[in-house]
Amino acid sequence: MRNIVLSIISGLLLTIGWPTYGFPLFLFFGFIPLLIAESNIRKNKYSKSQVLGLAYLTFFTWNIISTGWLYNSTAFGMWFAVLVNSLVMSLVFLTYHIVAKRTTFMISSIFLVCLWMSFEYLHLRWEFSWPWLNLGNGFASFTSWIQWYEYTGSFGGSLWIWTVNMITFKSILLFLEHKDKTILYRSAIRNGIIISIPIIISIIILNTYEEKGHDVEVVILQPNINPYTEKYNTNDTRIGILLDSLTRSAATSNTDFIIAPETVFADNNRLNNFSRSIAKNTGKKLLDSYPNAHFLSGISMIDVFNNPNKIRKQTNTYKEGIYYDDYNSAFFVRPDGSSELYHKSRLVVGVENFPYQSLLKPIVGDAMIDLGGTVAKKTTQEDREVFFTNDSIGVAPIICYESVYGEYVTGYVRNKADFLAIITNDAWWGNTQGHKQHLSYAKLRAIETRRSIARSANTGISAIINQTGDIVSSLGYEKQGTLKGTLKVNEKITFYVKAGNYIARVAIFLSIFIFLFSVTRRKQKK
Known part of the structure; x- marks a missing residue:
């Protein structure tokens, strides 16, 4: 029951962080309850189906509340988009669970971040394309935070969100293991810096930018x-x-x-x-x-x-x-x-x-x-x-x-x-x-x-x-x-116009490399 509650909390955090009604600060912590639930399952050696079910509960909550308005145009289309998108997101998370059991925390964290961005990139390219909930879109109502998108595109936002989520998750795991509150204090300071620096850079860009052209x-x-x-x-x-x-x-x-x-x-x-x-x-x-x-x-x-x-x-x-x-x-x-x-x-x-x-x-x-x-x-x-x-x-x-x-x-x-x-x-x-x-x-x-x-x-x-x-x-x-x-x-041409979604392409390479590494490592142990 505890894991189910954690999954629902994750879905609600992602929802209340979404535009145009939400505040994107919640996105930086939205995945943490689900990550804790997955960690609990991994320690207790429960089945993969439980991870898939909990992930689906999180992503269904986020999808249905944030994009349920599709029902106004087509009930079938809304349910198809919500159910299928929730499933694909859940499969991404399940793949992380499989890799996390075979590798270190650092490697599995990098894998999850890269795999998620690979999934977002897929959503921009394949015929079932539905990139509405790509994480970088979550700052659309707070453009003063993301003026650096001219260098990274929205994948810079996705990377930012996942980085804070994984660092915070690691700190919580350390605290649960050592029961030392200074771990949480240091984590709060670290996260404050990681969140604040891109915002400060963005505000500087915004205040110094002069519109070009006539x-x-x-x-x-x-x-x-x-x-x-x-x-x-x-x-x-x-x-x-x-x-x-x-x-x-x-x-x-x-x-x-x-x-x-x-x-x-x-x-x-x-x-x-x-x-x-x-x-x-x-x-x-x-x-x-x-x-x-x-x-x-x-x-x-x-x-x-x-x-x-x-x-x-x-x-x-x-x-x-x-x-x-x-x-x-x-x-x-x-x-x-x-x-x-x-x-x-x-x-x-x-x-x-x-x-x-x-x-x-x-x-x-x-x-x-x-x-x-x-x-x-x-x-x-x-x-x-x-x-x-x-x-x-x-x-x-x-x-x-x-x-x-x-x-x-x-x-x-x-x-x-x-x-x-x-x-x-x-x-x-x-x-x-x-x-x-x-x-x-x-x-x-x-x-x-x-x-x-x-x-x-x-x-x-x-x-x-x-x-x-x-x-x-x-x-x-x-x-x-x-x-x-x-x-x-x-x-004028921005760096992003020249380079495109280069962050996502690097993420695809890394996610494939880490996945193959984890599978090979498992085979060697056997």
């Missing part, structure tokens, strides 16, 4: 269209009229960019007819009135064909001999009428993609989650597209879920994006922590890349975020309106 004026549109009752029952003509009205309430002759949210145009747009679409004509019409501006918006598009040579991995079958590619896209219109398209490439599992289709389709059939009328697999593109103005200002068209991926976003910056435009539709989750967390994660991307962000969200929260991750201005949830402001365009 100002551009942006007008961000927030149409506030309910995706369940209005979105797919509203034609593009009415959307165009609404966006025109919103724009004219705020745009001026000095406006450089007009930005509308993800899939705001969703009225059966054909890829081969885009140049004559209502969506593009809306953009051109707006720019006739504001000749210095550029229009960036989201659009749903399909490409229907009967040529089997065009079939790709993500192509959908309409009926025998007829196929179609379904796109969640962004388009860009310049004052001269020229335009470009970008297709979203980091997709929501089960809603926009069918993970490991060749393996799962024979088992579950063509099962996709119906989310507001979207049931088809989305087609992506390989490169991170950057839209350029005629005077060479580059804007990154980041669509919704893509903004959660740090290294992915650096691809836009390496392709010369001078600022980031995040277009999204967070209304699926209702007025929950979902849209608030999503907004807060955008602040991490600003710090990592030192790029200002213009965020257009269908129902909110739309925002302008500066290069240090501060929200300069915002438009609240479920409000229809515009947000006008200035942001700076920046050409």
Whole structure:
């Protein structure tokens, strides 16, 4: 019973440390009760299934409370995400337990830290990708603590959290063995230093950082269209009229960019007819009135064909001999009428993609989650597209879920994006922590890349975020309106943009090496 209580406490500590309602200091101690429970089991030689069960209890508690808001969009999707993510986290912890029985405390601690970051890296890469609870995201509401993310990315935060957890855990074990309170005093001082130094460094960076680049004026549109009752029952003509009205309430002759949210145009747009679409004509019409501006918006598009040579991995079958590619896209219109398209490439599992289709389709059939009328697999593109103005200002068209991926976003910056435009539709989750967390994660991307962000969200929260991750201005949830402001365009490249998730790659190497070492050592003993 004691171990069960410890497991639940760990889950609750991780939960109350999570944005946007929590205080991240709790993350530094969140794993300790679970680690103590695992140590108790290891000493008493209980079964691996008990470790797995206790770990699952911890991670299920954390997942269900922190991401249970997914239920508002899809009950199946929420339970799948919570149950599977909790299981994978538990398997990571079980692997640590196996290694810890065969190696020293120091080696097993390094292994757990590295293995966890390897798991987080996997969550950024595999088809069941769900990096929402990657530990480095936990500081998203306290950006003054993590200005050094421009050097480490969010994996620096994960490493920081685990380092304090393991050092504290070691001190507790020593205290339980020797019953000497000075061990706890020294541990408190040591942890205070380890926690404080990165925060002090961050504050110094924050107070000395000067935003780079010149100002551009942006007008961000927030149409506030309910995706369940209005979105797919509203034609593009009415959307165009609404966006025109919103724009004219705020745009001026000095406006450089007009930005509308993800899939705001969703009225059966054909890829081969885009140049004559209502969506593009809306953009051109707006720019006739504001000749210095550029229009960036989201659009749903399909490409229907009967040529089997065009079939790709993500192509959908309409009926025998007829196929179609379904796109969640962004388009860009310049004052001269020229335009470009970008297709979203980091997709929501089960809603926009069918993970490991060749393996799962024979088992579950063509099962996709119906989310507001979207049931088809989305087609992506390989490169991170950057839209350029005629005077060479580059804007990154980041669509919704893509903004959660740090290294992915650096691809836009390496392709010369001078600022980031995040277009999204967070209304699926209702007025929950979902849209608030999503907004807060955008602040991490600003710090990592030192790029200002213009965020257009269908129902909110739309925002302008500066290069240090501060929200300069915002438009609240479920409000229809515009947000006008200035942001700076920046050409400088941060170390993280150049190096990417190098911490995670080192962690993968170390975790594999230690695992093989522990297995070999066990065999030699036998």
